[in-house]
Amino acid sequence: MAPTDTSAPPRVPFWRDPAKRALVFQAAALILVFGIGYFLFVNTQANLARQNIATGFSFLGNEASFEIGESVIPYSAADTYFRALLVGALNTIKVAFIGIVLTTILGTLVGVARLSKNWLLSKLAGGFIETMQNIPVLLQLFFWYAIFYESFPAPRQALHPLPGVFLCNRGLIFGIPLKDPAHGAMFWALVAALILSWFLHRWARLRQARTGQIFPAIRCGLLLCVTLPLLVWWGYGAPTTMDMPVLRGFNFTGGMTVSPEFSALLIGLVLYTSAFVAEIVRAGIQSVGTGQVEAAMAVGLKSGQVLHLVILPQALRVIIPPLTSQMLNLTKNSSLAIAIGFPDFVAVANTTINQTGQAIEGVALIMVVYLFFSLSTSFFMNWYNKKMALVER
Amino acid sequence: MKLSRIMVVVAVLLLMSAGLACAGQDLDAVKKKGYVQVGVNGGVFGFGMPDEKGVWRGLDVDTGRAIAAAVFGDASKIKYTPLTAQQRFTALQSGEIDVLCRNATRTLTRETQLGLNFVTVNYYDGQGFMVPKKLGVKSAKELSGATVCVLPGTTTEQNAADYFRSNKMDWKPVVIEATAELAKTFFAGRCDVLTSDASQLAGARATAPNPKDYVILPEIISKEPLAPAVRHGDDQWRDIVDFTVLAMIQAEEYGITSKNVDEMLKSSDPGVQRFLGVIEGNGKALGLDEKWAYNIIKQVGNYGEVFERNVGKNTSLGIERGLNALWTNGGLMYSPPFK
Numbered sequence: 001m002a003p004t005d006t007s008a009p010p011r012v013p014f015w016r017d018p019a020k021r022a023l024v025f026q027a028a029a030l031i032l033v034f035g036i037g038y039f040l041f042v043n044t045q046a047n048l049a050r051q052n053i054a055t056g057f058s059f060l061g062n063e064a065s066f067e068i069g070e071s072v073i074p075y076s077a078a079d080t081y082f083r084a085l086l087v088g089a090l091n092t093i094k095v096a097f098i099g100i101v102l103t104t105i106l107g108t109l110v111g112v113a114r115l116s117k118n119w120l121l122s123k124l125a126g127g128f129i130e131t132m133q134n135i136p137v138l139l140q141l142f143f144w145y146a147i148f149y150e151s152f153p154a155p156r157q158a159l160h161p162l163p164g165v166f167l168c169n170r171g172l173i174f175g176i177p178l179k180d181p182a183h184g185a186m187f188w189a190l191v192a193a194l195i196l197s198w199f200l201h202r203w204a205r206l207r208q209a210r211t212g213q214i215f216p217a218i219r220c221g222l223l224l225c226v227t228l229p230l231l232v233w234w235g236y237g238a239p240t241t242m243d244m245p246v247l248r249g250f251n252f253t254g255g256m257t258v259s260p261e262f263s264a265l266l267i268g269l270v271l272y273t274s275a276f277v278a279e280i281v282r283a284g285i286q287s288v289g290t291g292q293v294e295a296a297m298a299v300g301l302k303s304g305q306v307l308h309l310v311i312l313p314q315a316l317r318v319i320i321p322p323l324t325s326q327m328l329n330l331t332k333n334s335s336l337a338i339a340i341g342f343p344d345f346v347a348v349a350n351t352t353i354n355q356t357g358q359a360i361e362g363v364a365l366i367m368v369v370y371l372f373f374s375l376s377t378s379f380f381m382n383w384y385n386k387k388m389a390l391v392e393r
Numbered sequence: 394m395k396l397s398r399i400m401v402v403v404a405v406l407l408l409m410s411a412g413l414a415c416a417g418q419d420l421d422a423v424k425k426k427g428y429v430q431v432g433v434n435g436g437v438f439g440f441g442m443p444d445e446k447g448v449w450r451g452l453d454v455d456t457g458r459a460i461a462a463a464v465f466g467d468a469s470k471i472k473y474t475p476l477t478a479q480q481r482f483t484a485l486q487s488g489e490i491d492v493l494c495r496n497a498t499r500t501l502t503r504e505t506q507l508g509l510n511f512v513t514v515n516y517y518d519g520q521g522f523m524v525p526k527k528l529g530v531k532s533a534k535e536l537s538g539a540t541v542c543v544l545p546g547t548t549t550e551q552n553a554a555d556y557f558r559s560n561k562m563d564w565k566p567v568v569i570e571a572t573a574e575l576a577k578t579f580f581a582g583r584c585d586v587l588t589s590d591a592s593q594l595a596g597a598r599a600t601a602p603n604p605k606d607y608v609i610l611p612e613i614i615s616k617e618p619l620a621p622a623v624r625h626g627d628d629q630w631r632d633i634v635d636f637t638v639l640a641m642i643q644a645e646e647y648g649i650t651s652k653n654v655d656e657m658l659k660s661s662d663p664g665v666q667r668f669l670g671v672i673e674g675n676g677k678a679l680g681l682d683e684k685w686a687y688n689i690i691k692q693v694g695n696y697g698e699v700f701e702r703n704v705g706k707n708t709s710l711g712i713e714r715g716l717n718a719l720w721t722n723g724g725l726m727y728s729p730p731f732k
Contacts, residue, residue, distance in 0.1 A: 051508035051625045053486065067554045067566045077554035149583040169582050170540060249538040250528075250585045251565070260583065261567070338545070341569040341578070347545065350479050351568075354546030357507035359483050 044360065059356045060085075066351060068343045070259055081352050088348030089369055095265055095344065096331040096373065102270045103330060104323070107277025112307075114282045125278065132275035138336050141268040145340040148260035155251055164244050166252060171259040173252045175244040182236035186229040193228040197221030261342035265334065273330045280322045284315035316388050324381035331373050345369055419623070419630035420464070420680060423491050428470045431457035432490035435475030436572040438596035439704040439712075440496050440516075449473050452703045453494040456515055456621055456638060459693045460492060463637045463685040468692040477570055479546045482507050485624060492634050496590065496619040498548045503622075511620040512635035513642075515696075517716035517725050519613035520552050521591040523598065526608050528585060533612035537562035542575050542584035544568070552615040553588050576600065590617050592704065592712060599709040633679055636731075640686045643668060643728040644695035646719055651694040654687060668731045675731060686731075696726060 014020045048055055064084040067077045072090040075083060113125040132140075149169045153159065158168035164175035177183070197220075204217035233239075245255030288311050296310040297303075337344040346366060353362035423429055433453055434441035441451040458468040474490050485493045486508055496518070497503075499511040522541075524530045533556070543550050545568045557564045567584050569575040576597040579587040587597060591613060598604045621638065623631050644650070647665055649657045658669055666672045669687045676683035693699065700717060704710045718724025 048508070051486065052505075053508035054506045065551045065554055067550075067557075067564065069566050069568060077551075077558055146581075149578055149581040154582050250536075251538050251540060253538070338570050339574070341567050343568065347568065347570075350570075351546045351550070354479050354482065355502070355551070357482060357486075357503070359486070 048360075053357060055358070055361070057358075057361055059352075059358055059361070062356070064352070064355075066355070068348065069341070070262065070343065081356070084348050085345070085352065085365065088343055088345040091343055091348075092331070092334055092337075092345040092369075092373070095262065095269070095334050095337070095342070099266055099269045099273070099330050099334065100327050102266070103273045103277055103326070106270060107274035107326075108281050110274060110278035111281025111285070114278060115285060129275045129278050132271050133279075135272075137268060137272040137333050138339060140272055141264055141336055141340050144267045145260060145264035148264055152260075155247060158247070158252075164242065164255070166245055169260065170251060171257045171263065173245045173255050173257045175242045175254075176256045177239070178241040178243045180236070180239045180241070182233050182239050185232050185236065189229040189232040190225060193221075193225040196228075197224055200224075259342075261337070261340055264340055265337050265342045265344075269330050269333055272333070273326055276326050276329075277323060280319055280326065281315070284319035285311055287318045288314045313388070317385075320381060320385045320388065324378060324385075327377050327381070328374050331377065332370065335370075419491060419627040420633065423464060423630075427465075428472050429457065429461045429464060429492065430472050430474060430490045431460070432474050432476045432481055432484050432493040432495050433457065434495045434572070435477075437496065437593055438599055439592065439708065439710045440596065441475070441494070450703065452516060452699060453496060453621075455693050455699045455703065456494045456641075457492065459637045459641060459689045460494075460634055462688040462692045463633060463640070463681055466682055466684065466688045468688075477572075478544050479570060482509065482622075485509060485622060488624070491623075491630075493622045496593070497622055498590075498617045499620045499622075500548060508625045509622045510625055510631050511622045512631065513638040513728075514618040514620045514725075515638050516592065516619040518590040518592050518617040518619050520549055520588060520615040520617055521594055521613055522610040523579075523587045523589075523594045523607055524585060524610065525582075526606050530610065533610045533614065534560065534562075536564065536586060538564070539585040540565045540567060540583070541586045541588055542567050542569070542579040543588050544572065544575060545570055547589075548615070548617065549589050556614045572597075573600075590619070592710070595704075595710045595712055629680055633681065636679060637689060639728040640668075640689050640731070641693070641696040641699060642719070642726045643731055644686070644690045645697040645726075646721065646728065649690055649695060650698055651691055654690045658687070664731070 014024075045055070060082040061080055063077075064079055064081045065077050066084070068075055068084060068087050070091065071087045072094060073083075073087060075087045110125045110128055113121050114129065116122050116125070148171075152167060152169045155166075155168045155170055158166040158173075160166055166173040197217075200221055201217045204215035208214055243254050245252040245257075292310055292314065293306060296306045301309065334344055335346040338347040338350065349362050349366050353359050356362075431454075433449065433451070436442055437451070439451055441449070441453045444450050454473070457471055457473070461471040462468040464470075474484060476484050476490075476493075476495060481493055481495050481497060482503070484490050493509075494515075496516065497511075498518075499514070503509060504511060522533050522536065524536075530536065536557075537560075541553060541564050543553055543566050550566070550568070553564070553566070567578065569578060572593075576587065578584065579597075580601050587594065589597070591609065594609050598607050598609070601607055621634055623634050644654075647657070647662075647668065649665065649669070654669070657665055658671060660666060660669075663672065667675060670676055670683035670685070673683045676685050679685065682688075694702070697714075697719075700714065701707065704712045706713065714722070714724060716725050718726060720727040
């Protein structure tokens, strides 16, 4: 051994130094990714220019000149492509939001039923799960849509189960209250009631922690949410005029219509996805040790309280992450709407692409919009997941 | 070694892009493949649809076969890609197909914005409305408030919007992508009206459970010149597709049919001789065999034969020649000279 070895470690050449090597490789990877990206971009631009295909997003301001079947906001063929796409995005949000809420409720019920000690209920839930999981969702959509248009009568022979409610192959049509300033005020009253309920719940919890006395906060909150808007409605002179559907010419006018396309899409998505959610809920509940339940029962909690206070808080930690991915699945599957004629974002974007020829821009928009939906769902669910985890500890 | 793998990937990408960058020679590419890739309609009776044995039939299908006959001397050197209205232009732009023969309407926007060239019209159509007889509707002007079934991404969809708007009528569209599914929905009563090109309405009615229950209204609200289309950038390929359609029209005008084309080779008319390649020149000018037009007529037939075979009076569509008759019979079918 040479004596110089003790004074200073030998200089490691930089290609042997793991830290430096990692840096070099990362830089190389970055350059490669950007290089390929730049190359694809330039090449696409050149190809488009050579084929005389117009590029850019300026088409968004042009008149769309196509009609859309149903819309949350006012829309006509004279509006721009931008507004048409907005209509499509809102339709997607509508079906995804209602679908997620219904799926969570139905999935939880079926999941709990699957674990029921009642043999029939448990087997029925099992049968539902197996059937719904194993039939492709597109097939289910076609099935539900066909049920609507094949088995319900034409508007002139519409079923009339209740006054002001009609059911025919144009959908479910029912009367709604005529537009009145009271409705806006009732909405804000509901918001106020919800905020009040939240404070009430907090106060009740603190009081219970301090004194051990239980206050029925949830029931009081519900009562508040019902009575406050009703009081406001009464204060406005209790307007009761209804906008009733009337058969005029080909179709019903007035009232509100839930179209067969929307219903079929919603039913198909909810049944399909809730089967997966049910399995997730079942797994979550089973992951809670039996000792927990026995202990909870031993201290004298009722079975509802056991579920609410002991099982669910622990099960939710297992349930929430896969539940999030089912919510994302539902949102993405809603793009199958085009097969049964519901104008969701993809359907409107496809028509736009077809009319303007801006395929790359259109597909980019689809990607951005679905990325936004997915990220916001994940963001919310991750926040909820963290909150649940913190409460637990 | 990782690096070498990356190098290979980069090299492959570069090669692919080089291929893309100089893919202007469509004829060479087609000849190299050994067949023509034709985009067709998958579900329009009389224009593009497989029959019960799986053989593709229709006016547009025959146009595609004629192109194969012109290029290869063999009408069977063809492969079909069934396309929806939504997919058709992208498929052509991206090079998935060589030519689109799928009742597409030639419009200014499509010609200028999509990077496509339409060629000679092979069917003059117009948009109409079909309703169930029992509704008792006599005119499209009575359709206010109706629910209308329509295909997405079509000129039809825009024309309908324009028509109802200009006549100040309310309506509600039901938009379904697949032609067959859309017709099924209409026949089940989900919509009051089915709107499309008149020829497609006739085709849909022929597949109805009870065709006599439906009536096509007299109003034709638009011009729909249906034409094959090719990509921008290869004029030779465009000429071949264009003159293939024109050759079928010209053959009808000369009275040349698939039956008599062999006798016509002996015709003393220099026009016919030039057309059939007895006097050479036309084929060379297009970069094809001198027998190209002969092959089209021998294997596929002239325009009149193709029309009658697929959509004419003796088919279940029963469409009259109308605008699609030769110019000599009061129609619009007219070919420039084959000189």
